[in-house]
Amino acid sequence: MTLAVSILPEQQLAVLNAAYRQAVSRRRLRLLLGVVVFAAALALAGFGAEVNLRTLFTYFGNFVSYFDRILTLDSGQRVWTDIGEWFWGLRKWLRMLGETLLISYVGTLIGATFALCLNFFAAENTSPSPWLRFVVRRLLEFARTVPGIVFALIFVIAFGLGPMAGVLAIAIHSTGALGKLFSEIVENADMKPVEGIRSTGASWLSCMRFAIVPQVTAGYASYALLRFEINVREASVMGFVGAGGIGQELVVAIRKFYYSDVSAILLTIIVTVFIIDISTGWLRGRLFGKEART
């Protein structure tokens, strides 16, 4: 078979080639400029964060040997040779893990309830008045932007040490995050049912209850489950600041160099997070079909 590629006459080709090169070179220049700016920002950041590659190289061995150490028992044996010794505190840790799960459950539920109450005021299409929408939106933004653990730090001082501070911190953060997501679902809802119900003389509250809520429940539940998943992770570190849960044990183990405990607790946390991820994923798939799983 012969090749049948038609080649344009030389002059036409030259013009096209020139145009192509110009277009490409302009793009390349922009890319180069972007790269230079980015590299400059990186260099500046490296200076600001006191990055020291020498330290990294000297200590990188430490990082590897750290994992070697947390996988070694006090007796000098590998952890998996003596599971009973490795997980000596399993009963206590499981209780703390249970507390962690409860913290995230209660926190998510309280947060979701508040978000449910507030989101209609924050959504563009259902808010009764613009200034109310503005206020609620700023409020949610505040709750979302301040990290949960900062709330926990403050609540630990106000409410005392213990899981209560963790629950409230998670609840506030979830309110902010879910409120925004919920109001976005409401903004995407079909407004025709609302008109239908309003035309019968119903109040604003009835409009929300009978026209909007039936459309959005599935989306709400899906996001709330997703939030629960995230909150389990967050609750696992609430103990770092004294707000209850497994984090307390972990931070003690890390700070006091109880090496094998660190790996045991980390492993239980990872396994729990896996189980929660998989089961909520399964639940969401069951409840809302595949398309809701994003």
Next chain:
Amino acid sequence: MTSPQEVDTRELRARYPDVFDRPALARLAMPAMIVAALAVLVYGLVDLDFSPSRFFNGLSQLGWISLMMIPPDPGSSLPIYLKALGETLSIALLGTTLAALFALPVSLLAARNIVPSNILRFPVRRFLDSIRGVDTLIWALVWINVVGLGPFAGVLAIAVSDFGAFGKLFSEAIEGADQKQVEGIRASGGSPLHEIRFGLLPQVLPVIAGQVLYFIESNTRSATIIGIVGAGGIGLQLAEQIRVLEWQKVSFLILMILVAVAAIDFISGKLRFAIIGRRAVA
């Protein structure tokens, strides 16, 4: 004589029996779930030492604290705080970039269309999952043990925990890419590396750039908190001021964080529009 409405209802009932007479199990499922959820909630409240008196005491404490926060006032330590904020931004930028650089090759290994073998892909995926299962704060604690207190530990913590997230996101982006272009490269005699470079990367890079920018944004938030365990940045200052109950400084620091996060949101939003266009962002 029956009214027309009644006739209608009766006819509808006859026509759609499963709408009007749902099985008892289906009707009871929803209330049962709600009751169960509430029962767990109550159990949780009891188990976690919630009591009304404690709650209201705490609320009044919180009220006092909020009153003492007004007006926000940095005192004489504004320069220190600004430097700490710069440190935080640096941590976010460096950590995310490092993570993206390392995650790109690994994500290729975790993508179904690059590595068809399940046996090879599975361990890579589980590895990424377990990295993601550990919170950034925990990584920060580990790195502090390794490289000592300071922002450098924060950079490494963010880099490691984002490495897990990026590995997953990138591999999903790669799996979502159009295979026709890859086949085109192969048909014209390209090697597997050429397929990735010319067939895949041009499709995937804009998506990846968008995700990296988004993570820089969200890492500004994470970077503010890893200071709480001693990994540098503004969180360190915040935790210290909370511990010594300097509420005016605390509120000033929180305001600083809010403003910085909003500014980064704005900038990276603009950049994302420029890189991948309005459509892909929404």
